[in-house]
Amino acid sequence: MRHKSGLVSGGGSNSGSSSGPSPTKNKPGSSSSGSSGPPVLFPGIANTSASNVAAEAKIKDMLKELYHLIHQVQDERTRGEHNLSNIGKTHERILQEQKISPYYKSKLKGLYNTAMQDAESEAELLRKALDKINEVKSFRNERRDGPPKQVRRRGVLMSMLQQNALTLPLWIGKPGEKPPPLCGATPAESTYIAKPRDKVAARVKGQDGEENWILSEVVSFNSSTNKFEVDDIDAEEGKERHVLSRRRIVPLPVWKANPETDPEALFPAGTLVLALYPQTTCFYRALIHDPPKRPHDDYSLLFEDNSYPDGYSPPLNVAQRYVILCKDDKKK
Amino acid sequence: MKGKGKSGHSSGHIGGSGGEVLKDCPLQFPDLTPLDHTKYCPQYSTVLAKSDDATVGYGELDSLQPELETLLSSVAKRMRQLENEIQILVNWQEKGKDKKGGKFQQPPMPSPAGKRGKGGKGGGIPTSEERPSKKFKESSGKGSLVSTPGRPPKGKNIQAKMQEYEFVDSPLELPKLPRNDAPDRFWQSLEPYCCDITQEDLKVLEQILQSHEDDAEYYKVPTLGKHYSQKWAQEDLIEEQKEGVKITEPKRRGLSNLSNSTTPNTPEVHALLKKAESVELSEESSPFGPLTQRLVQALMEENIMTPIDDSSMSDIAGTDSEAIANMSPRALAKQLNIGNTAQLERRIKRELEEQGILEADERPEDNPDDEILSELRRKQQELKAIGQHNLVVTKRLYKLAKEEMSKQDLRKKLAAVDAEIMEAYRKVQSTRIKKKTPTKKEKDAMWRAIKEREQILKILNT
Numbered sequence: 153m154r155h156k157s158g159l160v161s162g163g164g165s166n167s168g169s170s171s172g173p174s175p176t177k178n179k180p181g182s183s184s185s186g187s188s189g190p191p192v193l194f195p196g197i198a199n200t201s202a203s204n205v206a207a208e209a210k211i212k213d214m215l216k217e218l219y220h221l222i223h224q225v226q227d228e229r230t231r232g233e234h235n236l237s238n239i240g241k242t243h244e245r246i247l248q249e250q251k252i253s254p255y256y257k258s259k260l261k262g263l264y265n266t267a268m269q270d271a272e273s274e275a276e277l278l279r280k281a282l283d284k285i286n287e288v289k290s291f292r293n294e295r296r297d298g299p300p301k302q303v304r305r306r307g308v309l310m311s312m313l314q315q316n317a318l319t320l321p322l323w324i325g326k327p328g329e330k331p332p333p334l335c336g337a338t339p340a341e342s343t344y345i346a347k348p349r350d351k352v353a354a355r356v357k358g359q360d361g362e363e364n365w366i367l368s369e370v371v372s373f374n375s376s377t378n379k380f381e382v383d384d385i386d387a388e389e390g391k392e393r394h395v396l397s398r399r400r401i402v403p404l405p406v407w408k409a410n411p412e413t414d415p416e417a418l419f420p421a422g423t424l425v426l427a428l429y430p431q432t433t434c435f436y437r438a439l440i441h442d443p444p445k446r447p448h449d450d451y452s453l454l455f456e457d458n459s460y461p462d463g464y465s466p467p468l469n470v471a472q473r474y475v476i477l478c479k480d481d482k483k484k
Numbered sequence: 485m486k487g488k489g490k491s492g493h494s495s496g497h498i499g500g501s502g503g504e505v506l507k508d509c510p511l512q513f514p515d516l517t518p519l520d521h522t523k524y525c526p527q528y529s530t531v532l533a534k535s536d537d538a539t540v541g542y543g544e545l546d547s548l549q550p551e552l553e554t555l556l557s558s559v560a561k562r563m564r565q566l567e568n569e570i571q572i573l574v575n576w577q578e579k580g581k582d583k584k585g586g587k588f589q590q591p592p593m594p595s596p597a598g599k600r601g602k603g604g605k606g607g608g609i610p611t612s613e614e615r616p617s618k619k620f621k622e623s624s625g626k627g628s629l630v631s632t633p634g635r636p637p638k639g640k641n642i643q644a645k646m647q648e649y650e651f652v653d654s655p656l657e658l659p660k661l662p663r664n665d666a667p668d669r670f671w672q673s674l675e676p677y678c679c680d681i682t683q684e685d686l687k688v689l690e691q692i693l694q695s696h697e698d699d700a701e702y703y704k705v706p707t708l709g710k711h712y713s714q715k716w717a718q719e720d721l722i723e724e725q726k727e728g729v730k731i732t733e734p735k736r737r738g739l740s741n742l743s744n745s746t747t748p749n750t751p752e753v754h755a756l757l758k759k760a761e762s763v764e765l766s767e768e769s770s771p772f773g774p775l776t777q778r779l780v781q782a783l784m785e786e787n788i789m790t791p792i793d794d795s796s797m798s799d800i801a802g803t804d805s806e807a808i809a810n811m812s813p814r815a816l817a818k819q820l821n822i823g824n825t826a827q828l829e830r831r832i833k834r835e836l837e838e839q840g841i842l843e844a845d846e847r848p849e850d851n852p853d854d855e856i857l858s859e860l861r862r863k864q865q866e867l868k869a870i871g872q873h874n875l876v877v878t879k880r881l882y883k884l885a886k887e888e889m890s891k892q893d894l895r896k897k898l899a900a901v902d903a904e905i906m907e908a909y910r911k912v913q914s915t916r917i918k919k920k921t922p923t924k925k926e927k928d929a930m931w932r933a934i935k936e937r938e939q940i941l942k943i944l945n946t
Contacts (some may be wrong), residue, residue, distance in 0.1 A: 166689075215540045220546075221529050222540070225555070229518060236516045243513040252511070257573060260511070264570045269515065271563045280554040285549050288542070319546050322553035327567055339917070375866045412561045447557045448550050480920025 210346070214288045221281040228277055232270030239263045275326075282321070309386065310431055313367070315472030322447050323407035325414065334471060336417035337410025346370045346380070346403045353426060353476055354382045355400040355437050365426055365435035367474070368394070370401075386433040402426075406473045411444050418443040419451070419475065427453050428474035437478055439469045449465075451475050511572055519558040527550035529673040592680065636681045680892050681885050696875050703864050721756060773829030775836065891944060898940045904933040 240265050242260060252260075277303035323335045333340045344351050347370065354368045371381040371393065381403050384392035419440045421423055426435040442452035450469040457465040524785050527547040530541055540548065600878040603788075836842040852858075915922050921931070 210540065212539065217603060218548075219531065219534075219538055219540045222528065222552075225552075226521075226532050229521075229555075231657065233518055236518055239516050247513065257576070261570065261573050264566050264573065267564045267568065271559050271566065275556060275559045275563065278509050278552055278559060281554050282549065282556065285545050285552070288545060292542075315546065319549055322550070322557060324553070324556050326560075327563055410557050410560070413564060447554055457696065477918075 153319050157228060168172065185252070191372065195317075202381070204268075211288055214284060214291070218281060218288070219286040220311060223278060223282055225274065225277045225281060228270065228274045232267065232274060235266050239267060260468060275324075283320075295342060305384075309433070311370055313428075313433070314471070316450075317473035318448070320405070320408050320471070320473045322410055323414070323417075324410055330361075331414045331417035332407065334403060334405050335407035336405055336414070337419045337477065338405075338417050339477065340403050344403065344452075345373055345375075345398075346401060348372055351404045352382060353402040354380075354394060354396055356384075356396065365402075367428060367433040367435070370423075383432075392464065399467075402476050404473060405475065406468075408447065411449070415443075419477070420474075424476045424478045425453070426476050427451070427455070427470045430468055436475070439464065440475075444472065463482050509575075511569060512565075512567065516562055516563075516565065519555060521551075521555065524554060527551050599656070627667050632911070684887055686695070688890070689878060689885060693882065695876050696871060699867075699871050703866055705860060727759070773825060773832075775832045776825070776829050779832060779836075894940055894944050898937065898944070900931055901937045901940065905937060908933060 183390045193350070209320040217364050239260070241435040242256065242263060246256050246260075259444050323331055325331065333344065350369055350370045352368055354364050355363055356368075357363050368382040368387045371383055371387055373380050380396050380398065382394050382396060382401065384394070386392075411418060420438050421442060421460075423440045425438055425440060427438045428434070429436050436455050438453040440451060441454045446450060450471045452467040453470050454467060456463060460466075519525075521532075527544055528551045531544065531548065833842065907928070910924065912922055912930070
């Protein structure tokens with residue numbers, strides 16, 4: 153079960169590539185903790201060395217802190233609840249009376265301002281908690297680098313990919329903040345170079361000469377040749393290494409866009425995209441059928457598929473993580 | 485735990501049609517009920533419910549993360565809604581009691597009961613993404629510190645103050661400031677100097693040029709009229725006669741048989757004037773023109789010489805010539821049967837020209853004594869100079885205007901080409917974003933536009 157951990161950890165490396173999964177004040181541009189922090193999916197591996205014991209203790213401490221943070225969050229929420237219900241009641245009364253007197257106006261103003269402050273402190277605590285989770289994960293991950301590459305079962309790979317998509321951090325900006333690059337549909341900056349262990353879509357030529365967009369992981373980038381070395385995520389015996397030029401590489405999003413706050417960072421319905429076909433590691437052309445409605449929803453996509461009479465598959469769900477813009481190449 | 489929100493309170497009113505009646509109210513009354521975490525965040529709730537080990541399991545992290553994100557998302561949404569509402573409230577209050585103008589946005593319909601429930605309900609994403617200004621954030625924070633719900637007067641004061649100091653940039657404040665239109669007036673005054681030259685302007689210039697052709701009229705010297713002394717004398721007489729008539733009228737009415745004499749008797753005036761003239765002339769030296777006088781003088785000299793030569797000649801002849809010499813010129817003229825002295829002058833001139841004594845085409849010389857004529861000539865000279873200058877300048881202006889107009893056309897073309905190029909640039913940009921390359925046709929069009937632009941610039945710069 154432990155084998156393939158390299159790939160497993162790789163699954164989370166995208167989140168690590170930009171300062172971790174929590175959408176904190178750090179804008180991805182100023183990515184701070186350069187070290188990647190892929191989430192660990194298989195925790196609890198027994199380590200014998202003393203350093204490991206110390207590390208375990210540290211993780212324990214951090215988890216404890218997280219526990220407290222979560223409690224603080226809830227305390228804050230409970231505290232603010234009264235005010236919010238007050239607002240609700242006031243709204244109700246105003247709507248009943250069919251008019252809004254100056255008294256209500258100033259009352260509402262006071263209530264709103266209080267609610268705003270409460271919300272700010274609640275958001276602050278939540279961000280802290282998410283930061284903590286990220287911290288734990290990256291700490292755990294640092295100590296497990298250089299894992300042996302091994303073939304893992306397909307089912308394991310698939311569930312790993314799914315988990316990876318699920319834990320892709322959600323970007324929640326403060327009011328007025330714009331979604332950073334690589335958040336949802338927001339493209340990377342033109343100068344952006346995917347870092348090692350980042351997940352990318354790579355256009356490779358198969359043995360049959362056909363070109364495919366495959367899910368892969370960056371190994372290195374050679375700036376003099378402007379070429380990437382990438383590993384096929386579904387590599388058999390780790391021999392599927394490709395050297396590709398930059399334009400054949402598309403970095404995957406490192407943040408989920410939040411439909412509740414940043415709907416403009418999502419692909420609108422009808423957009424032509426490349427998306428990971430369920431239960432495969434290949435990207436295919438698809439149309440957005442329905443963008444996500446809630447933070448952890450998936451896209452509903454219509455894949456181009458000639459086996460269906462209208463040329464498209466029935467709607468399939470794909471996580472935000474695996475949906476990228478399709479530049480209309482001359483493949484066809 | 486306590487988290488089970490009081491969601492029941494507020495949900496009822498949101499979808500209600502009551503809002504319709506509050507037409508003047510721009511507020512949206514969003515549903516701000518917090519997310520019910522027991523329903524949507526099971527892992528979170530589990531952690532909260534833990535009391536024994538006071539920590540979080542490592543394996544719980546992955547499920548905890550999305551839940552915390554969900555909570556944060558709902559908070560973030562709430563913040564945006566609140567902000568929106570506060571902004572509306574502030575803008576609205578600034579309008580004072582005037583509740584008009586606020587666009588009432590219908591409260592968002594509650595979403596169908598999804599798994600996100602209350603938190604996901606209501607508000608939705610505000611249609612107008614009103615991003616708060618920093619200023620506003622500060623002020624709202626400040627406001628909430630001091631103003632407490634339930635004490636409206638105080639809150640109002642603070643709001644009033646806030647309006648005064650913090651929201652000067654609100655559009656509603658603007659009318660209060662006296663509008664400074666000096667810059668507008670300045671630019672308006674400049675406009676005529678900077679605007680394009682039109683066909684109309686050219687027409688005006690053409691008219692000016694044409695008007696110079698009529699200048700000849702100003703260089704004519706009108707013929708001399710009657711001398712003012714004569715004119716005035718006549719006028720005076722007529723005046724006097726009128727006066728006289730007025731005085732004598734009552735008497736005449738009394739006599740009542742002279743009816744037609746109420747109007748001034750003009751023949752009478754003329755007769756009188758003639759009489760006066762004859763008297764005047766008889767005493768004047770000479771009514772003859774210069775040519776006549778010269779001619780006569782030339783003849784007279786001979787006449788004078790004769791008596792010297794033969795002074796002893798007969799007394800009879802002497803008396804005869806003496807009699808003639810003693811005659812007044814007027815009488816002499818009468819005797820010589822010369823009606824009009826001016827006519828005589830002209831006749832003499834014609835005669836002299838025919839005889840070849842005077843040159844025919846000689847311009848009639850101005851009378852050096854005629855001050856008015858010389859003044860007229862002087863002014864005409866001046867006018868001519870000015871007219872000439874104006875003509876030259878106008879012609880130059882006309883030429884420049886024509887050149888400028890052709891340049892204007894070029895500039896218009898240039899602007900059009902510029903727009904075309906910008907359009908092409910945007911197209912390239914967008915295709916680049918889509919990671920496509922522009923088609924050959926598009927490329928050709930772009931190059932053509934660029935070349936055209938260069939061409940125009942070349943012409944413009946020469």
